Amino acid sequence: MKKLYPVLAFVLLALPSLAQTKLNAAGATFPYPIYSKWFNEYHQQHPDIEINYQSIGSGGGIAQVTAGTVDFGASDGPMKDEQIAAFKQQRGTSVLHFPTVLGAVVPAYNIPGFKSELKFTPEVLAGIYLGKITSWNDPAIAKANPGTSLPNASIVVVHRSDGSGTTYIWTDYLSKVSSDWNNQVGKGTSVKWPVGMGAKGNEGVAGMIRQMDGAFGYVELIYALQNKITFGSVQNAAGNFVKASLDSTTAAASSVKTMPADFRVSITNAPGKDAYPIASFTWLLVPADWKDKSKQKIVVDFLNWMLDQGQTMSAQLDYAPLPDSVKEKERAAVKAIH
DSSP: OGGGHHHHHHHHHHGGGGOOEEEEEEEOSTTHHHHHHHHHHHHHHOTTEEEEEEEOOHHHHHHHHHHTSSSEEEESSOOOHHHHHHHHHHHSSOEEEEEEEEEEEEEEEEOTTOOSOOEEOHHHHHHHHHTSOOBTTOHHHHHHSTTOOOOOOBOEEEEESSOOHHHHHHHHHHHHHOHHHHHHTOOSSSOOOSSOEEESHHHHHHHHHHHSTTEEEEEEHHHHHHTTOEEOEEEOTTSOEEOOOHHHHHHHHTTOSSOOTTOOOOOTTOSSTTOOSSEEEEEEEEESOOSOHHHHHHHHHHHHHHHHTGGGGGGGGTOBOOOHHHHHHHHHHHTTOO
16 A cells, blocks of 8 residues: 555645646626636636636726736727827737627616517617606607507616726717717717716626616626516618617628728628617737736637637627638737737
8 A cells, every 4th residue: 555655645746737827807898708608618628727807897907908917908999099008108018909709789678567679769879878868758769669658757877887898889889870979978988977877887787777667778788688688679870770689790790891900990880781780899908918928828829719619609698700801810910919
């Protein structure tokens, strides 16, 4: 029996070699469900690697990757020129945007006893968030939904309280379709809301809509589906009412004929009769230069894995996969990480 002890000792001594390399990331809540699945699947295939992702909102992701407190960030709105300049000044390198999937932001609501699916025009969506439309039986809503019996009940407006890429997508859309919104509020991950109450994360907004009678808010599609929250269709640039789906989100992405080299592009209010108008890419924000070369190799390998195996998982969670042309451009762009 004593002869076994050296073997056991060797095994015990070898265990530390299985210690994990941990990478930390933070940012958008919009893609959190798919990122959780990806990072878990990647860990299953690479047990020595763990990627810890904190769903804190796009604003937080941009702030933390700029400060260098996480290895990479995530955002549903591309970084602005001044944010990229601040990153370069702080980190001494550039930041790269890598689209991961496509998603849709939907107008979700909770009207007790009302089971019909509402149609929303751009004017109604802007009007609700500007505080001009305050009741569910407002003539503007009734006009878009003929034959529907709408209740005389107040609209409880809900929006994000944190810096949010979902907010960026929503306000980017409203800025394109409403001159009043563009002039009075504008677009951004955080804006000065004219009306409404705030909740943190897509999770928080979804929870508030579920709990409050008459509530109306915007959430990423999967949060509406997972929480069984009713959401409506939106009139697109071609004049058609389109409901968010994989196909309608993909149709919006197909409107991008030439993807810019830095991948910073907006596809809200896209042309095309089948395009869902409040759709967007979502991005990982990755430093171009890495001092820790082991982490750099992991990030490069993960990005290539994401463009290959990862894309096959996106539809399971109601995200549209990247177009092949975008994937090819990204594979080339990954080579810029050193």
